[in-house]
Amino acid sequence: MSFIEKLKNAxxxxxxxxxxxxxxxxxxxxxLFKTMAKPEAVFxxxxxxxxxxHDLVCAYKPQIAYFSAEAAETSLEQTIAYIKxxxxxxxxxxxxxxxxxxxxxxxxxxxxxxxxQADAVTVNPYLGLDSIxxxxxxxxxGTILLCRTSNSGAADLQDLSVDGIPLYQKVAITARxxxxxxxxxxxxxxxxWPEQMAxxxxxxxxxxxxxxxxxxxxxxxxxxxxxxxxxxxxxLIISSSRAVLYAxxxxxxxxxxxxxxxxxxQQINVARA
Amino acid sequence: MSFIEKLKNAxxxxxxxxxxxxxxxxxxxxxLFKTMAKPEAVFxxxxxxxxxxHDLVCAYKPQIAYFSAEAAETSLEQTIAYIKxxxxxxxxxxxxxxxxxxxxxxxxxxxxxxxxQADAVTVNPYLGLDSIxxxxxxxxxGTILLCRTSNSGAADLQDLSVDGIPLYQKVAITARxxxxxxxxxxxxxxxxWPEQMAxxxxxxxxxxxxxxxxxxxxxxxxxxxxxxxxxxxxxLIISSSRAVLYAxxxxxxxxxxxxxxxxxxQQINVARA
Numbered sequence: 001m002s003f004i005e006k007l008k009n010a011x012x013x014x015x016x017x018x019x020x021x022x023x024x025x026x027x028x029x030x031x032l033f034k035t036m037a038k039p040e041a042v043f044x045x046x047x048x049x050x051x052x053x054h055d056l057v058c059a060y061k062p063q064i065a066y067f068s069a070e071a072a073e074t075s076l077e078q079t080i081a082y083i084k085x086x087x088x089x090x091x092x093x094x095x096x097x098x099x100x101x102x103x104x105x106x107x108x109x110x111x112x113x114x115x116x117q118a119d120a121v122t123v124n125p126y127l128g129l130d131s132i133x134x135x136x137x138x139x140x141x142g143t144i145l146l147c148r149t150s151n152s153g154a155a156d157l158q159d160l161s162v163d164g165i166p167l168y169q170k171v172a173i174t175a176r177x178x179x180x181x182x183x184x185x186x187x188x189x190x191x192x193w194p195e196q197m198a199x200x201x202x203x204x205x206x207x208x209x210x211x212x213x214x215x216x217x218x219x220x221x222x223x224x225x226x227x228x229x230x231x232x233x234x235x236l237i238i239s240s241s242r243a244v245l246y247a248x249x250x251x252x253x254x255x256x257x258x259x260x261x262x263x264x265x266q267q268i269n270v271a272r273a
Numbered sequence: 274m275s276f277i278e279k280l281k282n283a284x285x286x287x288x289x290x291x292x293x294x295x296x297x298x299x300x301x302x303x304x305l306f307k308t309m310a311k312p313e314a315v316f317x318x319x320x321x322x323x324x325x326x327h328d329l330v331c332a333y334k335p336q337i338a339y340f341s342a343e344a345a346e347t348s349l350e351q352t353i354a355y356i357k358x359x360x361x362x363x364x365x366x367x368x369x370x371x372x373x374x375x376x377x378x379x380x381x382x383x384x385x386x387x388x389x390q391a392d393a394v395t396v397n398p399y400l401g402l403d404s405i406x407x408x409x410x411x412x413x414x415g416t417i418l419l420c421r422t423s424n425s426g427a428a429d430l431q432d433l434s435v436d437g438i439p440l441y442q443k444v445a446i447t448a449r450x451x452x453x454x455x456x457x458x459x460x461x462x463x464x465x466w467p468e469q470m471a472x473x474x475x476x477x478x479x480x481x482x483x484x485x486x487x488x489x490x491x492x493x494x495x496x497x498x499x500x501x502x503x504x505x506x507x508x509l510i511i512s513s514s515r516a517v518l519y520a521x522x523x524x525x526x527x528x529x530x531x532x533x534x535x536x537x538x539q540q541i542n543v544a545r546a
Contacts, residue, residue, distance in 0.1 A: 023377070065373060065380035071388055073346055097373050099397055100338060101424040101485075104296070107338035115344055124372055126399045126419060128426025146399060151374040153401025156447060160435045167433070167440070174429060212374075 003119040003142035004184065006091045007208065010058040011234045013089065017225075017272070018265045020053055020257075021095065021212065021241030022046050022062040022079065026070065028246045030253045042067065042075040047082055049245060052254040054087045056261045059119075061093040061210075061239050080116050091119040093210065093237070097146060098135075099124035105134040113138045120144055122188060122210070125171055125179075132179050139182045147171050147200060150190025150213030168196065172203045186210055191238070194220070194227035206230045208237060214264065215243025221264070225271035233272045240264055276392040276415035277457065279364045280481065283331040284507045286362065290498075290545070291538045293326055293530075294368065294485065294514030295319050295335040295352065299343065301519045303526045315340065315348040320355055322518060325527035327360045329534045334366040334483075334512050353389050364392040366483065366510070370419060371408075372397035378407040386411045393417055395461060395483070398444055398452075405452050412455045420444050420473060423463025423486030441469065445476045459483055464511070467493070467500035479503045481510060487537065488516025494537070498544035506545040513537055 001009075011017060024042045026033070033041040050060065060083055067076040080092050094116055098108040105127075112121035112135075120142030123135055135143040148158055148168035158168040165173075175185050187204065189197050191213035200209070209228055214221060221238075228236050244264070248256035274282075284290060297315045299306070306314040323333065333356055340349040353365050367389055371381040378400075385394035385408075393415030396408055408416040421431055421441040431441040438446075448458050460477065462470050464486035473482070482501055487494060494511075501509050517537070521529035 063373075063377055063380075065371075065377045065384065069380040069383040069388060071346065073344065097371070097397075098338075099372075100336075100370050101422065104336055104338045107336075107342040110342040111338065115342060124370075124397045124399055126397055126430055127422050127424060128429030128431070130424050130426035132426070149374065149400050151400060151403050153403035153405070156401030156451070157399055157440070157444065158401070160440070160443065162433045162435055162440070167430070167435070170433065171430065178429070 002140045002184065003091055004208070006089065006119060007058060007237070008234070010090055014055055014058060015269065016056055016058050016265045017234065017236045017238050017268050018057050018261060019059040019061050019093070019237045019239040020049065020057050020244050020261065021239045022049065022060055023066050023241040023245065025066060028249065030249045030251060032251060038070050039072040039075045042070065042072045043078045046075070046079045048254045049257050050083060050087070052258040053261045054090060056258070056265050057090060059091045059093050059237050061095050063095045063241070077116060080118060084117065093120045093122070093142070093144065094118035095122050097122050097124050099127050099131050101127060102130045102134060105131050109134045109138060113141050120186070122146065129179060136179065136182050136184055139184060142184050142186055144186040144188055144210050145171065145175050145179070147175070147187040148189050148193065148196050150192045154190065169199060169203060172200045176204045176207065188212065189228065191224045194223040197224060198227040201228055206235055208235050210237045210239060212239045214238050215240035221267045222271045225268055229272050238268055275413045275457065276364055277481070279362065279392060280331060280510070281507070283363055287328055287331060288542065289329055289331050289538045290507065290509045290511050290541050291330050291534060292332040292334050292366070292510045292512040293322065293330050293517050293534060294512045295322065295333055296339045296514040296518065298339060301522065303522045303524060305524060311343050312345040312348045315343065315345045316351045319348070319352045321527045322530050323356060323360070325531040326534045327363060329531070329538050330363060332364045332366050332510050334368050336368045336514070349389060353391060357390060366393045366395070366415070366417065367391035368395050370395050370397050372400050372404050374400060375403045375407060378404050382407045382411060386414050393459070395419065402452060409452065409455050409457055412457060415457055415459055417459040417461055417483050418444065418448050418452070420448070420460040421462050421466065421469050423465045427463065442472060442476060445473045449477045449480065461485065462501065464497045467496040470497060471500040474501055479508055481508050483510045483512060485512045487511050488513035494540045495544045498541055502545050511541055
């Protein structure tokens with residue numbers, strides 16, 4: 001089953017557009033993890049979060065930087081393998097924002113899709129078509145291209161005017177017309193700017209969006225969902241990380257994470273009703 | 274000593290603008306490595322190349338994708354530690370092309386500068402200032418921003434016209450005026466388009482360029498050096514990977530790599546004389 005099909009099934013079966021971003025920051029872990037070695041703690045924390053939320057999400061999104069900084073690649077392998085074994089209907093998006101020339105991009109695609117067995121990966125489009133093709137060549141996997149990100153610096157380049165439209169819209173149009181020949185591209189569109197999301201939705205039809213920036217990054221769920229949903233009320237993978245993961249730093253962290261995830265799913269479902 | 278100072282010293286002491294890109298592709302290794310486990314072979318191969326060329330280069334540039342795809346992070350740690358122990362005057366550039374929002378970029382900066390102890394790292398500028406600051410905050414290290422890359426797809430976005438100039442020139446100007454407050458930014462400028470390199474040199478003064486695409490990627494050394502050198506005949510880190518690493522797949526691979534490196538250094542030195 002392709003990533004897109006798996007995603008669509010998870011939207012329905014869990015009645016959820018919510019994705020939980022797995023950004024395991026050991027400094028924010030509850031005390032009960034402090035006695036473990038870091039890589040061991042990272043997997044144990046992720047496992048607890050996943051077990052507490054697997055019926056509430058349409059995807060998990062591990063952020064590879066949090067693993068790489070701690071030399072915890074093994075924990076990332078374990079985390080993804082755990083989801084695939086225990087909850088195989090939930091797709092895994094590796095948030096890596098890779099981007100390089102073709103021969104190197106092949107190695108990054110192998111990292112994401114063969115080593116880690118991710119269902120999809122985020123990719124930076126600045127190097128253009130031949131940097132993207134090695135990812136989209138994995139036809140059953142998803143390639144999620146940065147379009148308009150949620151951070152303040154995004155405006156530096158992404159909002160520059162190109163042929164009378166902002167660069168991020170040019171990226172959306174190029175993805176639609178030139179980079180998506182296998183129908184396995186998606187776009188990253190930040191939650192903080194609903195009017196920009198609405199403009200991108202106009203351009204790309206039903207292409208799904210990965211939407212980071214909900215929760216700790218302060219996106220307005222209601223405006224964002226209305227701006228980005230497709231006609232059938234889906235089309236979004238709305239990712240929250242810190243607000244869920246670190247809802248409590250006590251022994252109840254997993255239940256607290258579940259409560260936040262339930263609330264976010266509900267807010268999203270009200271907004272898309 | 275800062276990365277830039279270390280680089281300037283290596284330009285002089287080895288009379289070289291040549292950088293060797295360490296892209297260890299185990300499938301291209303000589304037969305004598307075939308009996309080793311892959312991570313062990315990767316380090317042994319790199320070590321042989323480094324020992325054979327350390328007096329001919331101004332930098333080494335390991336490409337992290339080749340290590341990540343093989344689960345060979347330990348080999349990357351060993352490779353960089355080996356250079357720093359044996360040849361501490363040669364700076365190490367980690368080619369990783371990272372780019373993410375601030376809190377995640379901090380983790381990527383920790384990966385490059387703390388875990389791997391690289392002297393500099395390549396960064397993708399698509400997310401703007403707050404994605405770059407976590408790298409430049411390491412004032413003694415170098416942040417090498419993608420500007421105009423050497424691949425065919427680069428034109429998709431980098432050549433788009435913004436305010437009457439191509440986007441890659443806008444990146445160069447923004448790097449010069451807004452991203453380089455600690456004077457530790459450099460630019461990636463591909464070797465395949467000398468006229469673009471000359472235009473960027475005009476814009477950014479003496480800011481050094483990392484120039485991939487020499488050798489296997491077919492850049493014309495003479496035109497490129499004349500287009501990119503600074504007034505003192507330096508200013509360039511000219512990187513060659515496959516043409517050096519895989520000059521021979523026999524037992525003489527290290528001597529063959531040295532011969533190619535000698536030839537490239539000489540071509541570059543003739544062109545900048």
